[in-house]
Amino acid sequence: MKTKILVIEDEVKIARFLELELNHEGYAVEVAHDGRLGYEKAMAGDIDLIILDLMLPGLSGIEVCRRVRRESDVPIIMLTAKDDVSDKVMGLDSGADDYMTKSFAIEELLARIRVVLKRKGKRGANNLQLECGKLSLFVDEHRVTYSGKEISLSKKEFELLKYLMENKGIVLTREKILDHVWGYDFYGDTNVTDVYIKYLRNKIDQQFAVQFIHTVRGVGYIFKQNEE
Ligand code: CA
Numbered sequence: 001m002k003t004k005i006l007v008i009e010d011e012v013k014i015a016r017f018l019e020l021e022l023n024h025e026g027y028a029v030e031v032a033h034d035g036r037l038g039y040e041k042a043m044a045g046d047i048d049l050i051i052l053d054l055m056l057p058g059l060s061g062i063e064v065c066r067r068v069r070r071e072s073d074v075p076i077i078m079l080t081a082k083d084d085v086s087d088k089v090m091g092l093d094s095g096a097d098d099y100m101t102k103s104f105a106i107e108e109l110l111a112r113i114r115v116v117l118k119r120k121g122k123r124g125a126n127n128l129q130l131e132c133g134k135l136s137l138f139v140d141e142h143r144v145t146y147s148g149k150e151i152s153l154s155k156k157e158f159e160l161l162k163y164l165m166e167n168k169g170i171v172l173t174r175e176k177i178l179d180h181v182w183g184y185d186f187y188g189d190t191n192v193t194d195v196y197i198k199y200l201r202n203k204i205d206q207q208f209a210v211q212f213i214h215t216v217r218g219v220g221y222i223f224k225q226n227e228e
Pocket of ligand 1: 009010011053054055056
């Protein structure tokens with residue numbers, strides 16, 4: 001299957017140019033001309049790399065990058081019209097893998113695409129795995145097992161568990177969990193974290209008669225093994 005690149009760029013001429021060049025290199029290309037549509041396409045799956053313009057209508061490139069990063073580690077190369085260091089820092093801070101100004105030569109962009117894809121490919125092959133006792137979470141496969149037994153989790157349950165396991169032994173406030181798993185633009189109640197914690201406890205702690213998720217009264221939660 002062809003490697004698929006999503007180009008999110010509002011300047012139609014540049015988007016068209018990139019599409020033609022990338023097609024010529026053998027990549028499949030999708031184009032979005034605003035941030036919102038770009039984000040939707042990025043989340044629709046099967047995208048291998050995103051070329052993301054910084055200044056976009058709808059959602060800014062930075063915002064698109066942040067939102068995509070909450071859900072996926074698809075490689076992102078950011079483009080900007082300005083050769084501005086603060087833009088670069090912001091772009092990389094928001095989770096972009098690389099950064100280029102628009103005065104780039106297409107050969108340079110193609111070279112960077114190859115580098116970023118190669119780097120991600122290697123990382124993907126490692127299949128990052130989080131462990132706590134007999135509980136294993138396979139990041140790329142979106143799979144969780146306890147003592148080899150599959151645990152079926154919804155997308156949000158999985159993300160919450162991943163966040164808890166990544167912060168094993170650290171007390172997490174409801175607000176922190178909410179920001180990380182549901183996003184800063186979540187308008188609901190912080191109780192949603194309690195509800196999902198309950199789901200996870202039912203599926204893991206109760207199911208296997210263990211205790212990983214501990215309540216820290218008045219603060220939030222901590223993920224750790226009982227015997228630790
Ligand atoms: Ca633009």
